[in-house]
Amino acid sequence: MARMPSAERRRQLTEAAIRVMARDGVARTTTRSIAAEAGVSLSVFHYCFDSKQELVESVITTITDHSVTLVKEALRARATLEETVRAGFQAYWSHVRAHPDEHMLTYELTQYALRRPGFEHLARRQYEVYVETYAELVDQLRKSRDFRLRVPVAVLARYLAAVTDGLTLNYLVLGDDEAWTGILDTVTAHIAGLVDAGTSG
The missing domain is CATH 1.10.357.10 (Tetracycline Repressor, domain 2)
Incomplete structure (x- = not known):
């Protein structure tokens, strides 16, 4: 996985979260599903948020x-x-x-x-x-x-x-x-x- 600035990674995860939430609903959206949508590990998500x-x-x-x-x-x-x-x-x-x-x-x-x-x-x-x-x-x-x-x-x-x-x-x-x-x-x-x-x- 290529390294990128944390601000850019946050943007990537936020856009992934929007897609997942719009598709699955806010309550059913998990950090794991957002990380999967963004193509990053769960640890990357928790590093950014x-x-x-x-x-x-x-x-x-x-x-x-x-x-x-x-x-x-x-x-x-x-x-x-x-x-x-x-x-x-x-x-x-x-x-x-x-x-x-x-x-x-x-x-x-x-x-x-x-x-x-x-x-x-x-x-x-x-x-x-x-x-x-x-x-x-x-x-x-x-x-x-x-x-x-x-x-x-x-x-x-x-x-x-x-x-x-x-x-x-x-x-x-x-x-x-x-x-x-x-x-x-x-x-x-x-x-x-x-x-x-x-x-x-």
């Missing part, structure tokens, strides 16, 4: 990063603020449609953490990551377009996290790709409406 809590937090952060990377790329300046916002949401929904099992896993992780003694803080951390991520995306957009918001960034970030969370679960349950064009248009128009009139965009 001190506990299952640490692994679960890494999984939560990594799943969020998967979609956020696409959204950040999509938020490059466009003709109008509304077009830019819609491009960001479209990038996210494209990821949801392409990787439904990964997004379904996020809800399972929440329930798992809330129901398992000692893991409750991970559910809170999961949603804190969502809010922090949206705050970062909003700041990125503000810097690129120089506008003022009608609500504080912290409020908007939490609101966006709640809206996205609910809409994602709605899509995973109901599907219906055709309905999502109208839904994205509605969400985009609403978010763009939170920008002060007369500002850039």
Whole structure:
């Protein structure tokens, strides 16, 4: 087995954990099955992660990063603020449609953490990551377009996290790709409406 930096090995194991958890469920996933998926020994897993809590937090952060990377790329300046916002949401929904099992896993992780003694803080951390991520995306957009918001960034970030969370679960349950064009248009128009009139965009 080739040696690699511990950070890279952690990434490898985290991605393996995501695949196994999405396939088998969080409760049935073992450190042994993750190590087997990654093609490493169990000792390598325990060298990289001190506990299952640490692994679960890494999984939560990594799943969020998967979609956020696409959204950040999509938020490059466009003709109008509304077009830019819609491009960001479209990038996210494209990821949801392409990787439904990964997004379904996020809800399972929440329930798992809330129901398992000692893991409750991970559910809170999961949603804190969502809010922090949206705050970062909003700041990125503000810097690129120089506008003022009608609500504080912290409020908007939490609101966006709640809206996205609910809409994602709605899509995973109901599907219906055709309905999502109208839904994205509605969400985009609403978010763009939170920008002060007369500002850039």
